[in-house]
Amino acid sequence: xxxxxxxxxxxxxxxxxxxxxxxxxxxxxxxxxxxxxxxxxxxxxxxxxxxxxxxxxxxxxxxxxxxxxxxxxxxxxxxxxxxxxxxxxxxxxxxxxxxxxxxxxxxxxxxxxxxxxxxxxxxxxxxxxxxxxxxxxxxxxxxxxxxxxxxxxxxxxxxxxxxxxxxxxxxxxxxxxxxxxxxxxxxxxxxxxxxxxxxxxxxxxxxxxxxxxxxxxxxxxxxxxxxxxxxxxxxxxxxxxxxxxxxxxxxxxxxxxxxxxxxxxxxxxxxxxxxxxxxxxxxxxxxxxxxxxxxxxxxxxxxxxxxxxxxxxxxxxxxxxxxxxxxxxxxxxxxxxxxxxxxxxxxxxxxxxxxxxxxxxxxxxxxxxxxxxxxxxxxxxxxxxxxxxxxxxxxxxxxxxxxxxxxxxxxxxxxxxxxxxxxxxxxxxxxxxxxxxxxxxxxxxxxxxxxxxxxxxxxxxxxxxxxxxxxxxxxxxxxxxxxxxxxxxxxxxxxxxxxxxxxxxxxxxxxxxxxxxxx
Amino acid sequence: xxxxxxxxxxxxxxxxxxxxxxxxxxxxxxxxxxxxxxxxxxxxxxxxxxxxxxxxxxxxxxxxxxxxxxxxxxxxxxxxxxxxxxxxxxxxxxxxxxxxxxxxxxxxxxxxxxxxxxxxxxxxxxxxxxxxxxxxxxxxxxxxxxxxxxxxxxxxxxxxxxxxxxxxxxxxxxxxxxxxxxxxxxxxxxxxxxxxxxxxxxxxxxxxxxxxxxxxxxxxxxxxxxxxxxxxxxxxxxxxxxxxxxxxxxxxxxxxxxxxxxxxxxxxxxxxxxxxxxxxxxxxxxxxxxxxxxxxxxxxxxxxxxxx
Numbered sequence: 165x166x167x168x169x170x171x172x173x174x175x176x177x178x179x180x181x182x183x184x185x186x187x188x189x190x191x192x193x194x195x196x197x198x199x200x201x202x203x204x205x206x207x208x209x210x211x212x213x214x215x216x217x218x219x220x221x222x223x224x225x226x227x228x229x230x231x232x233x234x235x236x237x238x239x240x241x242x243x244x245x246x247x248x249x250x251x252x253x254x255x256x257x258x259x260x261x262x263x264x265x266x267x268x269x270x271x272x273x274x275x276x277x278x279x280x281x282x283x284x285x286x287x288x289x290x291x292x293x294x295x296x297x298x299x300x301x302x303x304x305x306x307x308x309x310x311x312x313x314x315x316x317x318x319x320x321x322x323x324x325x326x327x328x329x330x331x332x333x334x335x336x337x338x339x340x341x342x343x344x345x346x347x348x349x350x351x352x353x354x355x356x357x358x359x360x361x362x363x364x365x366x367x368x369x370x371x372x373x374x375x376x377x378x379x380x381x382x383x384x385x386x387x388x389x390x391x392x393x394x395x396x397x398x399x400x401x402x403x404x405x406x407x408x409x410x411x412x413x414x415x416x417x418x419x420x421x422x423x424x425x426x427x428x429x430x431x432x433x434x435x436x437x438x439x440x441x442x443x444x445x446x447x448x449x450x451x452x453x454x455x456x457x458x459x460x461x462x463x464x465x466x467x468x469x470x471x472x473x474x475x476x477x478x479x480x481x482x483x484x485x486x487x488x489x490x491x492x493x494x495x496x497x498x499x500x501x502x503x504x505x506x507x508x509x510x511x512x513x514x515x516x517x518x519x520x521x522x523x524x525x526x527x528x529x530x531x532x533x534x535x536x537x538x539x540x541x542x543x544x545x546x547x548x549x550x551x552x553x554x555x556x557x558x559x560x561x562x563x564x565x566x567x568x569x570x571x572x573x574x575x576x577x578x579x580x581x582x583x584x585x586x587x588x589x590x591x592x593x594x595x596x597x598x599x600x601x602x603x604x605x606x607x608x609x610x611x612x613x614x615x616x617x618x619x620x621x622x623x624x625x626x627x628x629x630x631x632x633x634x635x636x637x638x639x640x641x642x643x644x645x646x647x648x649x650x651x652x653x654x655x656x657x658x659x660x661x662x663x664x665x666x667x668x669x670x671x672x673x674x675x676x677x678x679x680x681x682x683x
Numbered sequence: 684x685x686x687x688x689x690x691x692x693x694x695x696x697x698x699x700x701x702x703x704x705x706x707x708x709x710x711x712x713x714x715x716x717x718x719x720x721x722x723x724x725x726x727x728x729x730x731x732x733x734x735x736x737x738x739x740x741x742x743x744x745x746x747x748x749x750x751x752x753x754x755x756x757x758x759x760x761x762x763x764x765x766x767x768x769x770x771x772x773x774x775x776x777x778x779x780x781x782x783x784x785x786x787x788x789x790x791x792x793x794x795x796x797x798x799x800x801x802x803x804x805x806x807x808x809x810x811x812x813x814x815x816x817x818x819x820x821x822x823x824x825x826x827x828x829x830x831x832x833x834x835x836x837x838x839x840x841x842x843x844x845x846x847x848x849x850x851x852x853x854x855x856x857x858x859x860x861x862x863x864x865x866x867x868x869x870x871x872x873x874x875x876x877x878x879x880x881x882x883x884x885x886x887x888x889x890x891x892x893x894x895x896x897x898x899x900x901x902x903x904x905x906x907x908x909x910x911x912x913x914x915x916x917x918x919x920x921x922x923x924x925x926x927x928x929x930x931x932x933x934x935x936x937x938x939x940x941x942x943x944x945x946x947x948x949x950x951x952x953x954x955x956x957x958x959x960x961x962x963x964x965x966x967x968x969x970x971x972x973x974x975x976x977x978x979x980x981x982x983x984x985x986x987x988x989x990x991x
Binding site: 229230380381404406407408410411412414415417418419420536564565566568569572573576 | 716719720722765766767768776832835839840843846847848849851934935936937939946947949950951952953
């Protein structure tokens with residue numbers, strides 16, 4: 165469902181529901197449907213002439229690490245870089261429609277099998293051709309379940325090479341969103357996968373941009389003029405990490421940065437009425453802001469529920485986020501496909517919260533909280549949360565961390581504010597954070613009943629999927645596996661000198677090759 | 684003189700060593716495990732243990748201290764946990780920028796102080812006297828975070844004359860330098876003005892006037908030389924402040940200097956980088972102070988450096 169405010173925002177905004185419709189049309193629900201596309205690759209239309217100019221993004225976070233394995237990271241910058249340096253088998257266009265990429269055509273043969281034809285003209289940036297062996301190595305390793313992004317695949321997923329241009333991706337279990345996974349998994353050189361030390365040298369892919377360097381908090385990419393889809397229009401793309409919020413918005417207003425990502429309500433107010441800028445957003449936003457985890461004292465359900473009753477989510481959204489982020493009553497964002505407001509509402513009730521704390525920990529309890537400037541208004545929100553929890557008898561020790569350190573250490577604390585950004589357009593992605601190795605690693609959450617519910621929604625048919633998703637979300641909500649604060653819509657402010665900038669409904673920037681910089 | 688220098692150099696070495704040990708111990712006593720902070724979120728306990736091993740934080744404290752000093756003697760201050768790069772390289776990138784910012788700010792503030800402070804001392808009730816007092820009061824009451832923000836608003840966002848942040852050549856130095864100058868100017872201005880007022884009442888100044896020496900020569904050559912001794916002390920302190928990285932200014936202007944690097948290192952619990960920055964800035968500060976002591980003797984021959 166589109167927000168009323170969408171009308172004056174970029175046309176690239178796309179609602180989660182309409183996206184789902186598009187995805188469904190592309191083959192998600194039609195298991196027997198054949199999605200043989202005759203559409204030319206999107207990027208081929210974008211490329212013409214010599215790339216010129218520099219596009220600079222101002223981000224509030226650095227890459228997760230100086231280790232360029234796209235399957236090892238989950239940050240915004242990790243995915244921005246990966247989406248330009250690497251290709252996927254299937255890509256998305258600005259309308260949320262799946263389009264060919266390395267795969268020129270595909271057929272969903274069953275809930276577990278996709279047959280694909282792969283192109284022969286793709287080359288990695290070092291000149292070696294991209295082959296079916298590279299595709300197999302890139303997908304099979306996610307089936308091993310040891311990587312951070314294994315959650316987007318199924319355990320045991322693998323590729324059968326039928327010929328140099330013909331492959332089958334096979335999941336051992338029913339995998340309703342298998343095409344979404346193939347539109348996300350990056351194809352890497354088999355040689356790099358065999359020797360992960362190569363990931364320390366930089367990112368090597370076959371995408372429209374080549375990795376140049378990571379220095380002085382800037383990741384620099386340069387146009388791949390030999391790209392199979394044609395050269396992109398912009399020569400250089402820089403992802404610049406500016407930690408201080410004021411410095412970041414000043415850099416945008418002063419012209420040092422062209423696009424500001426993850427803007428706060430205050431940032432948006434700074435460009436209101438300024439015709440030099442446009443505002444766009446990642447929609448479906450797919451972000452939830454969560455308080456988690458079940459280390460130590462938070463193992464107790466009563467304490468987690470006490471937190472839910474104590475924190476006035478609506479008040480935080482209205483005041484600090486100036487109403488820009490809607491409140492959901494579920495473990496899913498409010499405009500997620502299959503979203504349904506759930507019971508109980510956990511309406512703010514400090515007395516009830518204090519009683520629950522007393523019941524769980526009569527002698528009092530202390531929580532360690534880390535904070536940073538990663539999430540817009542994070543420090544202010546954390547102050548409100550900490551003081552609220554103090555008022556119901558919970559001692560909160562807050563540690564301020566640099567964003568990079570925060571991102572790699574959040575699960576070593578008891579509680580903090582964070583965002584689960586969906587890299588995928590389906591609720592499966594958010595629900596996947598609470599299951600298997602990912603659930604244990606992220607939230608220290610392991611629950612066999614939930615694992616069953618999660619598997620059931622993956623295996624569900626289009627007719628039963630809504631109920632299956634709701635059942636999984638309900639379980640998380642009742643158990644307060646995470647305290648859902650609000651949908652954190654990712655607003656981007658774009659300088660008008662950047663022309664034709666669009667966002668696919670994903671975290672990455674796979675449509676940047678179409679954009680250009682005005683002279 | 685030679686003995687004085689040797690003694691002070693030895694003193695300096697001891698001071699830097701003590702600072703290094705103190706920082707080393709305090710960091711290890713503070714909260715936060717660098718291995719847990721740097722390891723991927725998905726890391727298993729054995730991976731975190733591997734990080735501890737790689738960082739060397741699984742070894743006894745005394746052993747860590749020993750290898751730190753052994754490396755430092757060879758110019759190796761270790762590997763940054765946060766940036767996964769040699770500490771010396773990171774400091775070598777950031778320090779020149781901070782030195783540039785410090786030098787420009789110091790020169791700007793000294794130029795204003797010498798001209799305005801001297802004129803104000805000569806004619807306290809004139810426009811120069813009023814301007815000197817007003818500037819000192821303004822500088823003292825306007826913190827860097829406010830003056831920096833105002834400068835950005837006016838010159839970058841309003842007039843689009845200068846960049847709002849980052850470091851892309853000399854133009855990036857202008858606004859941070861003005862903000863920093865405003866913060867160090869008041870003390871320099873007040874000290875020189877009052878010192879100059881005292882010196883101008885000395886008999887040798889009256890004699891020079893009687894001999895018909897030009898007023899400008901009397902003020903800027905004879906009087907200024909003697910009046911500048913207290914200013915020299917202030918400059919020593921200011922240099923320490925500037926070399927520590929003018930953290931607030933660097934953060935506001937997203938200026939990639941040593942201050943911003945230090946803040947990042949602190950918030951990332953990056954022990955080697957914090958240690959490296961502390962040692963380098965402490966060493967520089969000690970050297971600057973030694974030079975200032977030597978300069979005292981140069982300016983005022985009555986000052987004897989040899990101690991009884």
